[in-house]
Amino acid sequence: MISVYLVSVTYPPCSNDSSIMKDYFLLALRLYFCVALVFYAEQGGLAKFNWGVQGISDNLVTNLGFPFDAFPLVFSYLVLAAELIAPLFMLVGLMSELGAFLLAGAMVVATYAHLVLWKQGVWSTIENKNNVHGCLVYLIFAVIIFVYGAGKFTLQNMFSSSEKSKSS
Numbered sequence: 001m002i003s004v005y006l007v008s009v010t011y012p013p014c015s016n017d018s019s020i021m022k023d024y025f026l027l028a029l030r031l032y033f034c035v036a037l038v039f040y041a042e043q044g045g046l047a048k049f050n051w052g053v054q055g056i057s058d059n060l061v062t063n064l065g066f067p068f069d070a071f072p073l074v075f076s077y078l079v080l081a082a083e084l085i086a087p088l089f090m091l092v093g094l095m096s097e098l099g100a101f102l103l104a105g106a107m108v109v110a111t112y113a114h115l116v117l118w119k120q121g122v123w124s125t126i127e128n129k130n131n132v133h134g135c136l137v138y139l140i141f142a143v144i145i146f147v148y149g150a151g152k153f154t155l156q157n158m159f160s161s162s163e164k165s166k167s168s
Contacts, residue, residue, distance in 0.1 A: 087103065
């Protein structure tokens with residue numbers, strides 16, 4: 001009985017420390033990559049917002065070929081949602097998994113375009129000075145957030161914890 005008591009006293013603080021470190025790591029990832037994609041990337045969220053949906057359709061989506069050129073405006077709205085709205089939601093922690101899924105889908109298409117259509121090579125998907133990072137790096141970020149979630153430091157957790165305290 002004594003050993004069980006010692007184990008229960010000793011090990012939970014360690015697991016809580018690692019959980020908090022994971023939450024801080026996920027927060028740092030969200031802050032860095034979402035701010036970089038929305039505000040600093042030359043062809044990121046705000047740049048695509050300034051292009052407008054028709055500009056995205058004309059300059060980007062129609063050049064991707066089938067199936068994207070069949071419904072270019074639909075895919076332009078998806079690109080805008082994935083590169084502007086989704087990172088902003090992920091930044092504050094609302095519907096982060098959905099945002100990560102949308103962003104991952106957009107980055108898969110961007111990686112395909114870099115490698116297959118434009119034949120720019122793998123390095124262009126990793127490092128892209130105009131966009132802070134290449135699309136493959138943003139894809140890895142989105143997959144991490146999709147798999148592990150946004151962590152505890154989110155508005156979604158803040159709202160859900162306040163609702164629990166009101167019902168108690």
